[in-house]
Amino acid sequence: MLALKAENISKLYRLGQVGTGTLSHDLNRFWHQIRGKEDPYLRIGEANDRSQKGDSDYVWSLKDINFEVEQGDAVGIIGRNGAGKSTLLKLLSKVTKPTTGQIHTRGRIASLLEVGTGFHPEMTGRENVYLNGAILGMTRKEITRKFDEIVDFSGVERYIDTPVKRYSSGMYVRLAFAVAAHLESEILIVDEVLAVGDAEFQKKCLGKMGDVTKGEGRTILFVSHNMDAISKLCTSGIYLEKGLLKYSGNIGNTIGTYLSDGSNTSSRKVYNKNIDKCIFLKEALVINSLDKNTANLRVGENWKVRIEFEVQQNISDYVFALGIITHGEVSVNTSWSKPINLLAGRYCFEFDVNNFPLQAGKYNLIFGVSQQKRSVFYDDSFLSVEIENLTTDERIQKADGSTGIFAMQFDNNIHNI
Numbered sequence: 001m002l003a004l005k006a007e008n009i010s011k012l013y014r015l016g017q018v019g020t021g022t023l024s025h026d027l028n029r030f031w032h033q034i035r036g037k038e039d040p041y042l043r044i045g046e047a048n049d050r051s052q053k054g055d056s057d058y059v060w061s062l063k064d065i066n067f068e069v070e071q072g073d074a075v076g077i078i079g080r081n082g083a084g085k086s087t088l089l090k091l092l093s094k095v096t097k098p099t100t101g102q103i104h105t106r107g108r109i110a111s112l113l114e115v116g117t118g119f120h121p122e123m124t125g126r127e128n129v130y131l132n133g134a135i136l137g138m139t140r141k142e143i144t145r146k147f148d149e150i151v152d153f154s155g156v157e158r159y160i161d162t163p164v165k166r167y168s169s170g171m172y173v174r175l176a177f178a179v180a181a182h183l184e185s186e187i188l189i190v191d192e193v194l195a196v197g198d199a200e201f202q203k204k205c206l207g208k209m210g211d212v213t214k215g216e217g218r219t220i221l222f223v224s225h226n227m228d229a230i231s232k233l234c235t236s237g238i239y240l241e242k243g244l245l246k247y248s249g250n251i252g253n254t255i256g257t258y259l260s261d262g263s264n265t266s267s268r269k270v271y272n273k274n275i276d277k278c279i280f281l282k283e284a285l286v287i288n289s290l291d292k293n294t295a296n297l298r299v300g301e302n303w304k305v306r307i308e309f310e311v312q313q314n315i316s317d318y319v320f321a322l323g324i325i326t327h328g329e330v331s332v333n334t335s336w337s338k339p340i341n342l343l344a345g346r347y348c349f350e351f352d353v354n355n356f357p358l359q360a361g362k363y364n365l366i367f368g369v370s371q372q373k374r375s376v377f378y379d380d381s382f383l384s385v386e387i388e389n390l391t392t393d394e395r396i397q398k399a400d401g402s403t404g405i406f407a408m409q410f411d412n413n414i415h416n417i
Helices: 023-034 085-092 125-135 140-154 167-184 194-198 199-214 226-235 251-261 394-401
Strands: 001-012 056-069 072-080 100-105 108-112 187-190 221-224 235-243 245-249 268-276 279-287 296-298 305-309 313-324 330-337 340-342 345-353 360-373 376-389
Touching: 001 085, 001 221, 056 085, 056 221, 056 235, 056 245, 072 199, 072 226, 072 251, 085 100, 085 108, 085 167, 085 221, 085 235, 085 394, 108 167, 125 140, 125 167, 140 167, 140 360, 167 187, 167 199, 194 199, 199 226, 226 251, 235 251, 235 305, 245 251, 268 360, 268 376, 279 360, 279 376, 305 313, 305 360, 313 345
Parallel strands: 072 221, 072 235, 108 187, 187 221, 296 376
Antiparallel strands: 001 056, 001 100, 235 245, 268 279, 279 305, 305 345, 313 330, 313 340, 313 360, 360 376
16 A cells, blocks of 8 residues: 655755745746646756756756655655755655645655754743644644653653753754654654754664554655665665656665765875965875775775875974775774874875775775864865775685674684683
């Protein structure tokens, strides 16, 4: 049974204006409408590419999106910033209407799109629970039956009779999520707001959403940049890119398509630019154990990152940092140099990555420079490497089928004690 169906939905926005645009544009739309003709501004809208300057004042935040969601499914919606994820959720939640197309839903929808969605700041937490429940179509008796469970889950019992305008953003989202998750709606829509909560609450929320889909048979649409959370919670996925539906299907394939689109393995990057008044950054390279520049490394191999730069005048207290993250954006390690004092001249700085047996796979590197806690330079698309299981070490070869980040083999020895 379908819980939700989107048919050719699109959303057109006018840039730099509030509402539909100027009076002349509204009159032009009306004139075309009474003559039975198409909205003239649907033809001039451009694709949703936030990184490019366009020629039109109109942009398609979403364009011709089609998908179906079965009842009880947990669907992860992923994509880069500005891809149209939040716009899609607002259309599904009926916060705004699509420019073209239709959305069919079965049952009540509870949505958490922003911190404090549906809350009135002057009302207490208790009053907002009842208000939000009423907005979602619940009777007072239904809300009262669930009230203690909602407050207990949120962890804000001490402040439940305090106006929510005095809540922190974390307390806001705790109570808002508790209301949305516990009231009896058939579809739960959650945007990235869970990132506001602490780690313990995020884990609690993911567990609750898992219970909602598996135990209660309710449908969840979940937007997040945390690929680990998406893969654990969701069974299917939707990948948006520049307002278009790039892929829809199994969550593993969806995440794989998303990550591979943004992956260009690069072992060398040329800058040739000043990153501070006195530092001219030339290039960065990945160097393997044979002292060759390559992005392809072996499991267990020692390698290093070499950064070549020129100091144009004496510097002091500069710190270099290198970070390693997985292809799924999970942090592996970050290393900082000691504060560096240098005279004017040309230099080569090297980060040695020794005795660091990463599992086979792709890894991205992040590079940063700071001075006395002042950020001088940061590059999160620095370099990338691909670790291959071509080692001659039998112990590490056996670890190839294991999961996790590090390729380690534990001895299974049993001793009498």
